[in-house]
Amino acid sequence: MDILGDEVPGDRLAALDELEAQLEACYGGEPTWEVMRELQPTIRACSLPREPFLRLIEANRMDQRVSSYETWPDLKGYCVHSADPVGRLVLGVLGRGDDVEAIALSDDVCTGLQLVNFLQDVPRDLSLGRVYLPAEDRRHFGVEELDRPSPELRRLLEFEAERARDLLASGEELGRRLGGGRVGRAVALFARGGLAALEALERADWDIFTGRPRPSRARLALAVIK
Numbered sequence: 735m736d737i738l739g740d741e742v743p744g745d746r747l748a749a750l751d752e753l754e755a756q757l758e759a760c761y762g763g764e765p766t767w768e769v770m771r772e773l774q775p776t777i778r779a780c781s782l783p784r785e786p787f788l789r790l791i792e793a794n795r796m797d798q799r800v801s802s803y804e805t806w807p808d809l810k811g812y813c814v815h816s817a818d819p820v821g822r823l824v825l826g827v828l829g830r831g832d833d834v835e836a837i838a839l840s841d842d843v844c845t846g847l848q849l850v851n852f853l854q855d856v857p858r859d860l861s862l863g864r865v866y867l868p869a870e871d872r873r874h875f876g877v878e879e880l881d882r883p884s885p886e887l888r889r890l891l892e893f894e895a896e897r898a899r900d901l902l903a904s905g906e907e908l909g910r911r912l913g914g915g916r917v918g919r920a921v922a923l924f925a926r927g928g929l930a931a932l933e934a935l936e937r938a939d940w941d942i943f944t945g946r947p948r949p950s951r952a953r954l955a956l957a958v959i960k
Contacts, residue, residue: 802869857942
């Protein structure tokens with residue numbers, strides 16, 4: 735979906751409309767796009783609802799209309815569309831799509847992971863004409879430019895990273911709720927990976943311009959065995 739919203743030439747909104755039509759065909763017909771034909775059996779076997787898919791499509795429409803967000807609640811509303819549906823679909827595949835507590839925990843983790851991506855990808859997002867750091871936070875920390883390092887930007891990134899950490903903390907409880915086996919551990923690992931990415935940003939002294947800081951293999955291995 736991100737390819738349609740970010741990279742496809744021509745009328746991207748029209749392309750997203752066609753994607754939505756293909757999604758509808760998955761539920762009441764025969765889609766013609768190969769990727770949707772491959773998705774259809776999973777939708778049927780796991781009784782996955784339309785709504786998370788529709789939210790993901792809408793997130794890409796939002797990217798065509800909205801270039802920045804004023805407040806954290808505004809940005810969180812975007813994440814409700816761009817991030818949270820992914821976790822809900824995973825829960826659906828796991829047969830836990832009706833588990834209200836698991837859904838809430840999953841939403842936290844997915845939003846937290848999305849925030850980590852926003853912090854890593856500030857330069858890339860700027861190149862697309864988008865800013866995913868709330869305007870009120872930028873004003874609070876005195877950030878006037880996002881295309882160069884500054885003490886103000888560093889403090890802003892540290893602040894947003896703490897917000898992400900708080901959300902990712904739900905990952906351990908989500909893993910326990912899904913059981914102590916492989917599935918629970920795998921789900922918890924996603925949150926740990928997000929935390930490891932934040933540690934990499936911190937070790938890089940919040941330098942997001944000379945490269946995309948990533949956790950080392952050793953750090954990721956440590957996250958696996960925790």
